Amino acid sequence: MATKITTEKGFKVIKCSIVEIMKLGGIGICDMCNTAPLDGYYIAVLNQWVCEDCYNDWLRRARPYKEDEPIEDKNFTRTWNLLNL
Numbered sequence: 289m290a291t292k293i294t295t296e297k298g299f300k301v302i303k304c305s306i307v308e309i310m311k312l313g314g315i316g317i318c319d320m321c322n323t324a325p326l327d328g329y330y331i332a333v334l335n336q337w338v339c340e341d342c343y344n345d346w347l348r349r350a351r352p353y354k355e356d357e358p359i360e361d362k363n364f365t366r367t368w369n370l371l372n373l
């Protein structure tokens with residue numbers, strides 16, 4: 289079951305399973321380390337689906353940029369709607 293997450297830094301993320309991401313045409317492997325987690329995180333601003341370790345790493349390092357927000361919103365809305373068809 290996909291769930292919405294808004295991080296402390298304001299990033300929009302969707303936690304969802306490998307089955308769900310594959311339904312959207314994903315190949316079900318982490319875009320950062322190439323493992324195949326059962327659950328992953330879709331990071332809208334990057335348009336990437338990653339495992340929990342990579343997600344936590346990214347979250348520590350990431351900085352939000354105002355100019356990325358329109359793309360982030362677009363990616364997030366598109367993916368969320370597809371997951372909930």
Ligand SMILES: [Zn+2]
Pocket residue numbers: 318319320321322323338339340341342343
């Ligand atoms: Zn990973």
